[in-house]
Amino acid sequence: MFWCALLVSIGCFLYPFSIHADPHKLNVVATFSVLGDLVKNVGGDAIDLTILVGPDGDVHTFEPTPQDDVILSKADVIFENGLHFEHWLDDLYSASGSKAKRIIVIDGVESIKRDREIDPHLWHDVANAMVMVRRIQDGLSMADPQHAVYYQGNARKYLEQLDQLDQWVLGQLEIIPLQDRKLVTSHDTFGYFCRRYGFQLIGAALESMTTEAADPSAAQMAGLVKKIRETKVKAIFTENTHRPKLMQALGQDVGVRVATSLYTDALGKPGSDGDTYIKMMRHNVNVLTEYLK
Ligand SMILES: [Zn+2]
DSSP states (O other), rough: OOOHHHHHHHHHHTTTOOOOTTSSEEEEEEEEEEHHHHHHHHHHGGEEEEEEEEETTSSTTTEEEEEEEHHHTSSEEEOOOOOOTTTTHHHHHHTTTTTEEEEEETTTSSOEEEEEEEOOOOSSSSSHHHHHHHHHHHHHHHHHHGGGGHHHHHHHHHHHHHHHHHHHHHHHHHHHHHHHHHHEESOOOOOHHHHHHHHHHEEETTTTSTTTTTTOOHHHHHHHHHHHHHHHEEEEEETTSOTTHHHHHHHHHHHHHHEEEEEOSOOOOOOOSSSHHHHHHHHHHHHHHHHOO
């Protein structure tokens, strides 16, 4: 009997969409894994957190399931990135009949606009992640004032860690000579990283801020090959949310190294070296320095 009860409770613990969620806790949804980790660090044990697009998942091409309807219908608060990153969320929200408060975490960040597109990939700049954490703290405190002091304490501790991370990133990247701070990736995801950390975006195979874009034509690829040669890019980078084949073919065409995958629009799977936001940033910086120094 005891073992049976124990197994049931372990089962509930392991199953994130459990219907036995603690009714006293704030039911919180984060749209994707990177944002989910920031929310987890502020909400701690006071919230029940569900993440819609999990590790290695691609938000751009995500297709919600009926299960996601159920998750939203039970939510008290939904944290979203905004800037049309979660372009499927409005429809999902109305279909689910959810009454949850939606909180866009990027308010207060100066967004980047390029070719009439707004870049949604704010989290690659640690200073932006810190703004997001403050918005999360405000949002949770408003929805659950009883735990406001707890959220404040968690946020303060986490912000200290992020501040240290930002300093570490800045120091670490100094190893890379200015003329080699050039990025070529699958899709255009490092705009904010480049702005903050002094890199130049040479090009992206998909020539787009979303992975929904069609594969490039032969002419587009030839154009990128030419650009990579002209700018003497040392290496190009694959991403954990996009198949690596395109970049491998490109690398072969140019005769340039194809680096270990960067964590871009999602964290890595649990146990990987990118399973938290801090680890993801450290991994990315370590890979960049290894290949570009
Ligand atoms: Zn993206």
